[in-house]
Amino acid sequence: MRDKTYYKQLCDSWMDASIPKAEERRLKAFLAATDDPVFDDIKAVAGYFECGKAIHGHVHKRPFMWYVPASAAAVLAIALAVGTIGTSKARKSELASMESTLTAFFSSGVDVEASLSELIDR
Amino acid sequence: MMKRILLFVISATLSLGSAMAQEGLYVEDLFEGRVVPQSQMKRSFISGSSLKPYNLDTYKSLTFTVDEATFHSVEILILNDAQGTEDQQLIYDEGHLVYALVCLPPTHSGLNRFLCFQAAKAGRLWDTTVVYLRGVASIGDLDKMFNKKRK
Numbered sequence: 311m312r313d314k315t316y317y318k319q320l321c322d323s324w325m326d327a328s329i330p331k332a333e334e335r336r337l338k339a340f341l342a343a344t345d346d347p348v349f350d351d352i353k354a355v356a357g358y359f360e361c362g363k364a365i366h367g368h369v370h371k372r373p374f375m376w377y378v379p380a381s382a383a384a385v386l387a388i389a390l391a392v393g394t395i396g397t398s399k400a401r402k403s404e405l406a407s408m409e410s411t412l413t414a415f416f417s418s419g420v421d422v423e424a425s426l427s428e429l430i431d432r
Numbered sequence: 433m434m435k436r437i438l439l440f441v442i443s444a445t446l447s448l449g450s451a452m453a454q455e456g457l458y459v460e461d462l463f464e465g466r467v468v469p470q471s472q473m474k475r476s477f478i479s480g481s482s483l484k485p486y487n488l489d490t491y492k493s494l495t496f497t498v499d500e501a502t503f504h505s506v507e508i509l510i511l512n513d514a515q516g517t518e519d520q521q522l523i524y525d526e527g528h529l530v531y532a533l534v535c536l537p538p539t540h541s542g543l544n545r546f547l548c549f550q551a552a553k554a555g556r557l558w559d560t561t562v563v564y565l566r567g568v569a570s571i572g573d574l575d576k577m578f579n580k581k582r583k
Contacts (some may be wrong), residue, residue, distance in 0.1 A: 404478050408491050409578070411476075411563060415548050416578035420532060 315386070321352045457536070458512040459547060462562060467505055468496050486577060488567030489543065495561050503528075503551065503558040510534070510562070512550045519571070528553075535571055543567055546574070 320337040323329040341353050359408070461467050474495040483489055498506065505530045514520045519535035532549035538546060548563040565574070 387568060395487060401482050403476075404476060404579075407476055408478060408493070411493050411495075411561065412548075412574070412578040413580055415550055415563065416575055417563070419578040 314348070316347075317344075317349070320347070324352070457547070457564075458509040458565065459562060462494060462506060463564070464490060467495075467509065468502060470497055472498075483567065486567070487569035487573055488565055490515055490564070490566040491563065491565040494563075495559075497554070497557050497559050499557060501566060503560065506551075506562070510540055510547065513547055533571075540565065545568060546571065 317337060317340050320329060320333055320340075324334060324337055336354065341349060341356055441484070452568050465473070473552075476491070477491045478491040479489060483491060501564045509530050510529060511522075514522060514532060514535065516573050517534055517536060521531070521533040522529060523531035529549065530551050532547065533551075534547040536545035536547055544567040548565070549558040549561070553559075569577075
C-alpha cells in the first residue's frame, strides 16, 4: 500500500501530462476508491475527462482527403487577403497622387481664379 | 480555342475602352505614347468605382520632362483640342502655353470631359503635366474639391 504522498506526486505528474500509463491506471484506481477530501479536486478533473470520453467516444479524425482542398482554400484565402490589401494600398496611393495633382492644378500659383469663376458662372 | 476567342474579345474590348477614353482628341497621341516615349512618362490611369466620391469615372495623367521641340509638339496638341471649345482657360508665359483648362464637349452619354495642362520651364527642359478627366462632375465641382485657395 503506497502512501498519500506518493499519490499526490502521481496527481502532479498526471496534471503535467508526464505520467506513465501504468501509474496513471494505478492513480485512477486509487481515485475511484478513496474518500480523502484532499483528492476531491483531482477527482473532479479526472471525472470531467472520463465523462467527456464516455459521451463523445473516440475522437473523429478528418479524412486526409480533406486536408488538400482545405489547405488550398486557406492558402487562397490568405493570398486573396494579401492581394486585396496590396491592391487597396496601391489604389489609395494612386488616389492620393491624383488628389495631389489636381490640387496643384486647381490651386496653381497662376492666377486663374477670375477666369475659372467666369467658367463656373456660365 | 473558345478560351482564345474569349481572351481576344476581352482584350479588344479593353483596348477599345481605353482608346475611346480620349476619342477624337489630339492628345490621344500623347496618351498613346506617340509624342513622348512611354518610358519617359509617369502615367497614372484610374477608372471605376474608386473615383465615385469625386463624381468622375476616368482620370488619366501624364507627367514628363521634355526638350523645347517636344514641348512645342505637346503645346500644339493641347491648343488643337482647345480650339473650338466654348469654355477654356489658357495662360501663356513668354509665348509658351503654361496652363490650360479646357472643358471638352461631353460624351454621347452626357459625361463631362476636361483637359488640364500645366508646364514650367526648368533650365532648357519643360516639366509638364497633362490630365484628362471624365465624369458627371462639373468644372465647379472640381474647383470646389481641389482648389485649396478657395477654402
